[in-house]
Amino acid sequence: xxxxxxxxxxxxxxxxxxxxxxxxxxxxxxxxxxxxxxxxxxxxxxxxxxxxxxxxxxxxxxxxxxxxxxxxxxxxxxxxxxxxxxxxxxxxxx
Numbered sequence: 001x002x003x004x005x006x007x008x009x010x011x012x013x014x015x016x017x018x019x020x021x022x023x024x025x026x027x028x029x030x031x032x033x034x035x036x037x038x039x040x041x042x043x044x045x046x047x048x049x050x051x052x053x054x055x056x057x058x059x060x061x062x063x064x065x066x067x068x069x070x071x072x073x074x075x076x077x078x079x080x081x082x083x084x085x086x087x088x089x090x091x092x093x094x
Contacts, residue, residue: 007032013043021045 006029013020013033020031024045031043068074075083 005030005032007034007039009033010035010040 008020008031010033013031020043023029024031024043025047028045028048030048032039033041033043065074
């Protein structure tokens with residue numbers, strides 16, 4: 001487990017929630033919340049949460065693109081860039 005993640009029992013989280021949220025907002029860390037000694041949830045600041053989800057979305061796009069290319073469904077990078085250049089010239093000519 002990383003040192004940036006702390007483990008806290010749910011009873012402590014219940015009594016100190018506002019302080020924990022304030023601390024997470026400043027440190028961008030994570031808290032693993034346990035119940036009866038087992039990890040049950042993770043608490044993290046919203047900025048880190050959004051960053052994580054943005055990263056996952058980008059990875060999903062890359063994976064989908066790679067799959068498409070391997071299945072022969074995509075265009076070559078050369079054709080894609082040529083199409084972009086052509087559209088840019090058409091737009092500039094207007």
